[in-house]
Amino acid sequence: MPTYGALKEELVLQPVSGKALPVLRGEVLRIIQEEGEQCVDFNAFNLHDYKEYMGASNTRSRQKFRLKKGDMVWTVSSRDRPMYLILEMPASCVTDILGGRCKASNFVSLGFDLHTNCQDTLSAAIGEYDLTPDDVHDSFNLWMNTEWDSTGSSWITKNTGRKNDYVDLLAIIDTLAVAAQCGSGDTGPISNYSLKPIRLQVYGASEETLQIIENIESRYSGIPGQRTPADFKVNKIKSDRELHRNPNYVPEFINYPLKTRPIPVELDVNDFAKAEAMVAKGFAKDVSECLRVALMMWYSRNRTAKATGRLRY
């Protein structure tokens, strides 16, 4: 565990509330269970460009469905940058990046009246930075035991968070971090039918945390395909809500139209028979497709950055 800088800020969130806090490059946000068994919803934004925010789906595809210590939280696919490194996370902190966030209507339909919920709590917290409820995005949920099966069904089981558990998030870029107690905790196992306080601490950057970031940047910055607003064909943020068609707009689709070239491949009797056998087993619809699929699969497994470990997704 690296040494952090001095404690810069500390506060306790009483249920149910949230707080938006700047956590700058090299700083560490610590989220602590004051009593245990409390689900925490987490949102985040690039402090200098709120349109770059935490990408739940990008993080899922880059990492996994259940983040652990050592994984990274990524920004949205339009920017695709590492945002936080999870420096510390106990095994009792099961995470969820599938479930999004609860909202008021969930509880009305369950027979409750106006009830605490993450959409509204996060909205209230980010209002301090002039962000709107529409800017709340899908959460990275800490201490949330979501399970799922191969049919796509999901459900939530008992919260396993313990008193004094903590999660440390190292900011890789300057961020606005937003943490909130999940407001549904008193209606189900998500927080074991009660709502509890959480503590937030922000530690300053240190030589060690900055060194970690430099290592991450050397590996993950400047990846071809990562974009900034300067790369966008349309890069002005709309100031009105109504959508109007721009008759002068011409889309620029990548590599459009696709062009295909046939490549002759000479196969001997044995290779042709093998390919036909693979087709018979359902590997491809014909021998031609079999050869192309085999090459693409072989390349993916033997030559891509993922396969060789040069770049971890």
Next chain:
Amino acid sequence: MAKSESQSRKTTIVEVPFNQQQYVILEKLRTENVFGTEDGEIIRRIFQEFVKQEGY
């Protein structure tokens, strides 16, 4: 699939379509020169390697 057979050599020519995005992979493999320098040769030899690796 376009296919023609050479009875004398008992081989079959199979035409394998690649779009320009997929073709980049062949260009890289050609530069690498581990499986040959001709596209058709590379495809054939990687097919053989794939079959070996995957146990087909």
